[in-house]
Amino acid sequence: xxxxxxxxxxxxxxxxxxxxxxxxxxxxxxxxxxxxxxxxxxxxxxxxxxxxxxxxxxxxxxxxxxxxxxxxxxxxxxxxxxxxxxxxxxxxxxxxxxxxxxxxxxxxxxxxxxxxxxxxxxxxxxxxxxxxxxxxxxxxxxxxxxxxxxxxxxxxxxxxxxxxxxxxxxxxxxxxxxxxxxxxxxxxxxxxxxxxxxxxxxxxxxxxxxxxxxxxxxxxxxxxxxxxxxxxxxxxxxxxxxxxxxxxxxxxxxxxxxxx
Numbered sequence: 001x002x003x004x005x006x007x008x009x010x011x012x013x014x015x016x017x018x019x020x021x022x023x024x025x026x027x028x029x030x031x032x033x034x035x036x037x038x039x040x041x042x043x044x045x046x047x048x049x050x051x052x053x054x055x056x057x058x059x060x061x062x063x064x065x066x067x068x069x070x071x072x073x074x075x076x077x078x079x080x081x082x083x084x085x086x087x088x089x090x091x092x093x094x095x096x097x098x099x100x101x102x103x104x105x106x107x108x109x110x111x112x113x114x115x116x117x118x119x120x121x122x123x124x125x126x127x128x129x130x131x132x133x134x135x136x137x138x139x140x141x142x143x144x145x146x147x148x149x150x151x152x153x154x155x156x157x158x159x160x161x162x163x164x165x166x167x168x169x170x171x172x173x174x175x176x177x178x179x180x181x182x183x184x185x186x187x188x189x190x191x192x193x194x195x196x197x198x199x200x201x202x203x204x205x206x207x208x209x210x211x212x213x214x215x216x217x218x219x220x221x222x223x224x225x226x227x228x229x230x231x232x233x234x235x236x237x238x239x240x241x242x243x244x245x246x247x248x249x250x251x252x253x254x255x256x257x258x259x260x
Contacts, residue, residue, distance in 0.1 A: 008032040011097070012073075012084060013041045013107060014219060016137045020094040030095060033058045033071060033086065041082075043075045044102045044110040051076045058086065065090045068098065105135040118232040123149050130222070139214025146221055153228055154180055157187045191227040 006014075008029050011021065023030060032039075034057050043050045052073035062069055066089050073082040085099030108131045116124055130145035154177070161167045167183050175183065181192075201221060209217070 009039050009041065012039060012082075013104070015097060016104060016135050016215065017097050017100065018137060019215070020092075020096050022093055023088075023095045024093050026095075030058070030063060030088070034060065034062065038076070039073070042107050042111055043078060043080055044107045045080045046075070046078050047110050047113065048077070050078070052082055062086075063088060063090060070099070103135065105132040108135060112226070115226075115229045115233065118229055118236055119149070120152065123152050127225075134215060134218045134222075137211070137215065139211040139216075139218060140209070142218055143209075143214050143221070146218075146225060149225055151177075153192075153225075154184065157184050157189075157192075161187050189228055189231040191224065191231060 005025055006021065006029075011026075011029050015021070021029065033054065036054055036057055038051050038053050040049065040051055042048070043052075053076055054071060055074045056070075056072040058069055058071060061067075066087075068085060068087045070083060070085045073084070074080070075082070083099070083101045084097055086095065087098045088095050109128050112124070112127055112131070115127070119127065126145040126148050130142040130149070133139075133145070134142040158167070158172055158180070161184060162169050162172065166186075172180060172183060181188065201217060
């Protein structure tokens, strides 16, 4: 079983298929899905954040003992549809998604395309695999790929420190992750300094936590990794703007010199 409180937005755009949600703790989900309401989410077909409207709500009689029904959301910007099949079991007090198109993996993978310029191609594949596994209820496997991405980001952070002679390559390679983080104190993004337990959670997930626990923590771990990538993307764009500004100023200087 996999019970926890969540918003309707999380249920539609984050919750894997076949993960049972305790309805008595989340009555708003069924209430929302019975009416025409709007919800924010990613249109994975167009690759844009948008607002979806529930055009075909659940029938009022949906909450009989056991029911399965399909609902349809429509993108208010482009008209694309999001189809979700909902299963309800009144006797066991659960509601769950049993089908979705575009799939949860399609939606979440579209969200990470923005990191393709700051994350190596191989690790983009790993990120995609992690999301796909989590979307299909495989928690431990998803953590394996997230840990690989984390280790890669730490390796990338070490390059400048090694090049500047601040840390010894051999010592760094042989050090445990906790010590590596200490050695890179001045080279880590702020978000990583504030979330040092991340690697411990990833390792514990692989070796100790249950599938359901890994799935429960997946979104949090993914969010921290994305924050690290957000900072890398910010720095990349900043350097790109500096480069463009230098080129423009050089061009202007050339024009002025030629005009003399």
